[in-house]
Amino acid sequence: MSINLSAASFSYLLPKGRVIKAIQPTTLSIQPGEFVAVIGANGSGKSTLAKLLNGLLLPTNGEVLIDGHNTKDADNKVFARRRVGLVFQNPDNQLTATIVEDDVAFGPENLGLPPEEIRARVDRALKTVGMTEHKDEDPHNLSAGQRQKIAVAGILAMEPKYLVMDEPTSMLDPVGRRAILETLSELRQKSSIGIVYITHIIEETVEADRILVMTEGKIIANGPPREILTDESLMESASLYMTRPTDLARRLAKQGIPVSKDIITVEEVVKELCSLK
Amino acid sequence: MLIEIEDVSYTYLAGSEAANSAVSNASLTIDRGEFIALIGPTGSGKSTLAQVLAGLLKPSFGKVIYEGSDIWEEPKLLAKRRSLTGLVFQEPEKQLFEMTVEEDIAFWPKNLGLGPKEITTRAMSALSAVGLDYEQYKDRSPFTLSGGEMRRVAIAGILVMNPKVLIVDEPTVGLDHRGRTGLMDKIQKLNQGGTAIVFVSHDMDTVAEYAQRVVLINEGSIIQDSSPREVFRNKEMLNKVGLDVPVATEIGARLREVGYHIAPGPISVSELETGILATRGEIKR
Numbered sequence: 001m002s003i004n005l006s007a008a009s010f011s012y013l014l015p016k017g018r019v020i021k022a023i024q025p026t027t028l029s030i031q032p033g034e035f036v037a038v039i040g041a042n043g044s045g046k047s048t049l050a051k052l053l054n055g056l057l058l059p060t061n062g063e064v065l066i067d068g069h070n071t072k073d074a075d076n077k078v079f080a081r082r083r084v085g086l087v088f089q090n091p092d093n094q095l096t097a098t099i100v101e102d103d104v105a106f107g108p109e110n111l112g113l114p115p116e117e118i119r120a121r122v123d124r125a126l127k128t129v130g131m132t133e134h135k136d137e138d139p140h141n142l143s144a145g146q147r148q149k150i151a152v153a154g155i156l157a158m159e160p161k162y163l164v165m166d167e168p169t170s171m172l173d174p175v176g177r178r179a180i181l182e183t184l185s186e187l188r189q190k191s192s193i194g195i196v197y198i199t200h201i202i203e204e205t206v207e208a209d210r211i212l213v214m215t216e217g218k219i220i221a222n223g224p225p226r227e228i229l230t231d232e233s234l235m236e237s238a239s240l241y242m243t244r245p246t247d248l249a250r251r252l253a254k255q256g257i258p259v260s261k262d263i264i265t266v267e268e269v270v271k272e273l274c275s276l277k
Numbered sequence: 278m279l280i281e282i283e284d285v286s287y288t289y290l291a292g293s294e295a296a297n298s299a300v301s302n303a304s305l306t307i308d309r310g311e312f313i314a315l316i317g318p319t320g321s322g323k324s325t326l327a328q329v330l331a332g333l334l335k336p337s338f339g340k341v342i343y344e345g346s347d348i349w350e351e352p353k354l355l356a357k358r359r360s361l362t363g364l365v366f367q368e369p370e371k372q373l374f375e376m377t378v379e380e381d382i383a384f385w386p387k388n389l390g391l392g393p394k395e396i397t398t399r400a401m402s403a404l405s406a407v408g409l410d411y412e413q414y415k416d417r418s419p420f421t422l423s424g425g426e427m428r429r430v431a432i433a434g435i436l437v438m439n440p441k442v443l444i445v446d447e448p449t450v451g452l453d454h455r456g457r458t459g460l461m462d463k464i465q466k467l468n469q470g471g472t473a474i475v476f477v478s479h480d481m482d483t484v485a486e487y488a489q490r491v492v493l494i495n496e497g498s499i500i501q502d503s504s505p506r507e508v509f510r511n512k513e514m515l516n517k518v519g520l521d522v523p524v525a526t527e528i529g530a531r532l533r534e535v536g537y538h539i540a541p542g543p544i545s546v547s548e549l550e551t552g553i554l555a556t557r558g559e560i561k562r
């Protein structure tokens with residue numbers, strides 16, 4: 001059981017025969033229970049990779065298998081969408097209904113669940129993202145950040161086995177962002193959900209099991225957060241930034257204060273300085 | 278004073294069952310050359326207030342005054358007065374619609390009846406202000422650009438009107454690190470050239486880095502209007518409304534808790550670094 005890309009590539013075909021190679025041949029596996037963060041510059045192929053993972057795009061060459069089911073096989077389309085929930089980078093691509101709770105219920109309804117179960121899931125998902133009080137409103141009348149929360153709730157309510165989230169917190173305030181990340185960590189403890197989490201906010205990746213770094217359609221690094229986030233030349237070459245705790249630790253080390261250069265979180269920097277006191 | 282808003286309220290769908298009061302009794306002044314951050318949790322009314330400031334939404338109550346005159350008093354003069362401000366919407370890609378970058382940027386100046394020569398001069402300078410080369414970009418379709426480039430073209434389309442107040446609504450969302458710092462540095466340059474900036478954001482670290490003044494809005498009401506340092510002093514209140522302090526402020530506060538004698542309230546990493554180095558005597562080697 002896993003999502004497997006084997007030498008999968010993807011090219012967008014443009015008018016006049018132009019081709020954009022968005023994903024170079026890539027071999028990759030996502031296991032249930034894993035939290036895999038994906039970082040990389042704009043245009044590096046993150047969103048295209050996300051859409052390959054749930055079969056929304058089919059690889060130009062190579063294969064994508066979701067728990068053994070090839071996404072190229074038309075019979076597997078429904079299976080793929082149910083097994084792999086995708087939160088789009090732009091929530092407006094996802095919102096369909098004119099009432100918030102109907103929108104969130106859309107996915108579970110398509111799964112053919114009994115009404116009580118749908119009700120319970122919708123209520124839970126709305127509570128998770130803090131939008132219960134807006135459940136009767138029209139999503140089109142909500143602020144952009146609120147629409148993003150609804151889009152996340154809609155996918156959570158499907159309780160997919162794999163969750164692919166494309167910059168799901170980009171428009172949220174810090175507390176809303178933390179709530180989503182806490183929800184994901186609870187989900188991982190309760191179930192064996194596999195999560196692929198795309199973000200530009202490097203601080204959100206420090207608790208991932210591993211991080212994939214993308215540039216120009218290639219995964220150029222794949223490893224645990226501490227290894228990736230403290231690799232200055234890697235981060236620089238991928239147009240990424242070091243987290244502020246890492247930045248601080250390095251500045252202090254340069255000034256002769258004996259702190260480890262491998263720090264990635266606020267807790268770690270405080271703990272180290274505390275032990276020097 | 279460039280802009281004053283007095284006791285402004287805005288209600289969406291007023292009179293209907295779904296009426297939603299998004300801004301209430303807000304008063305605010307914007308002066309020449311200021312760099313103001315407008316912060317608040319998701320749904321607090323930032324985008325609504327930004328549109329009221331830009332003269333695009335007519336307040337349900339209260340006044341919007343540009344350089345001394347009430348812009349909604351004489352609707353005929355509205356368009357002319359409105360050109361004092363320029364608003365770059367949240368998700369400005371949605372605003373781009375012309376076939377080429379040049380046409381897109383020329384849209385509003387054309388509408389105002391400016392001549393082609395004047396428009397070209399302005400378009401060149403607007404594109405260069407956001408760091409894009411006129412010759413290289415003018416014939417491109419906006420839809421083939423990267424997210425960061427589109428965002429810059431959208432800003433150029435506003436700058437071409439030479440606004441004295443530039444309002445940018447979450448301009449860095451979705452941009453990578455290079456795009457974000459590039460854009461913020463461009464906005465800062467405009468500010469140094471005299472343009473007043475209203476920067477709407479959820480990113481406290483960026484706010485700390487660039488803003489001179491912070492306006493905090495919660496549930497439609499302005500609850501604080503002071504220096505970044507002052508606003509970021511109150512972590513508890515910020516957390517309560519859904520926001521946070523910058524990372525450097527957080528680390529500084531934790532270090533004080535464990536007994537480091539560093540100055541309170543650093544808001545940037547370099548300030549925090551200086552503060553920690555000043556306590557060298559307290560650190561074991």
Ligand SMILES: Nc1ncnc2c1ncn2[C@@H]1O[C@H](COP(=O)(O)OP(=O)(O)O)[C@@H](O)[C@H]1O
Binds near residue numbers: 020021
């Ligand atoms: N629908 C599309 N048509 C043509 N090219 C596209 C399309 N979507 C993305 N691309 C191109 O594919 C490349 C990868 O884009 P994307 O996967 O969106 O990157 P990211 O999510 O990392 O910003 C970019 O060069 C982008 O311009």
Ligand SMILES: Nc1ncnc2c1ncn2[C@@H]1O[C@H](COP(=O)(O)OP(=O)(O)O)[C@@H](O)[C@H]1O
Binds near residue numbers: 141289299317323326
């Ligand atoms: N077009 C609209 N119609 C009705 N209500 C709206 C509309 N746009 C925003 N609102 C409501 O106004 C409030 C403030 O929204 P907004 O100004 O977009 O907040 P922010 O930008 O701080 O996230 C929210 O409760 C939102 O639901």
Ligand SMILES: [Mg+2]
Binds near residue numbers: 046047048089
């Ligand atoms: Mg993307």
Ligand SMILES: [Mg+2]
Binds near residue numbers: 145324325
């Ligand atoms: Mg907004």
